[in-house]
Amino acid sequence: MGACLQTVPVSFRAEDRYDQSLGRLFLPGSMIDRGVEGDRLAGIEKGLFSAEVAGNEKLSPACRLIRFARPEGFPDAKPGHFVSVRVNSFSVPLLRRPYSIMDLTETELLLLVKVVGPGSRLLAEAAVGDRMDIAGVLGGTVFPSPAGEDAVFVGGGTGLAPMIFAARTWKREGNTGNSYLIHGAATSEELLGTFCESDFTKVFRSTMDGSEGYDGDAVSYLQSLLNDDTISGSKLYSCGPAGMVKALELKVSTRFDSHYTSLEAVMACGVGACRGCTVPLREEDGRKLRAVCSDGTVFDASQIAWEDWE
């Protein structure tokens, strides 16, 4: 553990104690906790960073693509890694909100944000120039590369984000295999995927209500695509609602050499400390509760004790 316990140099301004009493207004640029400046933490694998919003695009009625300028010293990330965002500097909502990295370039950090409650709303409403406090890079495991083989990605809802990061990362690394994305959503309003068409060999889209694309869930769609030989692959990657990932594992995974999935769970610390985000795994020496944040987020889907995972 010695290596991880390096001293983090921190200095504080006298006015820091007034953070909580700054008028309690939601002011762009003042949302950031002023005690946090990422550049002080350069060179460590995770840290707290003040990140400036550089873009906010509407992708669908509920979904936004938020671009942050990559803070100085922000660590590199791999597919499956995530960040945790403090959406304002007061305590409602209380906890940081975890988001998969949709892309990380030399200059930008991209998140795909669906509005489901107060935290995601504040993040989705961020204006260019706003600053937010981001903890990252978080996560203990990442998606293993397909190493040249054909890969199938299944992204349900915003589970699309880590699929895009994986496809982009591996393309940049010169991976030559085909990549197929099946993206499912409840309705056409929630369907994304057109903006990332160039990241995959081919993108297939489905809606539960049949309002756009294939009429049905992403798992049935994948089954039919495999059955009529439209696509094939040896590596399966997924992220999405637990029900979708479970169905993938139980119904389709035997057609692939491996199935890795990035799980979501409600999180508090994001670093393995609080033990709040556990998932039951079947391991050689019996069942174990593992932390999604630090033992995942990426797991071999065949290890998850699905009967106890919602």
Added chain:
Amino acid sequence: MSASGSIKVTIGDVSFDNPVFLASGPAGYGEEYADFVDLQRLGGIVTKTVTYEPKAGNPGTRLQETRGGLLNSVGLENVGAGVFFGEKLPGLLDNGIRPIVSLAAEDWDGYRRLLDAAAGAGEIDIVELNLSCPNVDRGGMAVGTDPRMISRYVGHAKDILSGTAVIAKLTPNVQDIGRLALAAEEAGADAITAINTIVGMDIDIHAKRPVFKRIRAGLSGPAIFPVALEAVWRIVNTVDIPVIGVGGIDSVDDALKFFMAGAAAVQVGTAIFYDSRLPEKIITELEKNGIPASINRGGA
């Protein structure tokens, strides 16, 4: 408030550079937070409560945010005495971090074995007895709501861990937390920590069932600050040993209020999740302006 030089605090015979600690639980064994918090700068860190045997903790949902608070049902998941004393504790000490070792028992037998293990570990000069966890069936709050049990557990710790300071951490889920504090003091406790989480629950309206498998969970965070402050005020008026204030600290000002209520030290729990540098900000303030004097002259 005067800008005095030292902000050292002494509990039992044990001296700390400053009176700002991490509370047991949210920050785990400390190491997990090393990239976010300057752990060496803290007065100390109360390690995640350890039981003699490793504990897997509770199944199902473990966290639920509330308005200004957090419900948790972690259920004392921990690595057990062997790994804790063999790996986690030496790691902290090697890195110049000041641990306060939190101990809990599921039953009397487990408690005795845990204390023997702690006594054998040698390097421990201070422990906090978690007599107050609401998220387990045995031990925890079941012990900590009964003054007789408190005195039995505290007394045994003082016997076995001679020369070690013993802090009793109390639950607010009782009619009069002052009575519990008095029982701990009379049994020889060197200090009191108050409070542990407050019992609460939530319901999933779509699934039409309680959010937590155990139904009840422990509430922490800013929502409980006034309750914790009152508990500290009351305990300070009841006992002569130092009181450590914990519960809902969300700002430097909240910490100052605990000192004004008569606390000798404070612990930060839930806030570490969203404002990891808060303990360091509190220390900076105390270094600059000193520890505020108690305004508590009774009236409990």
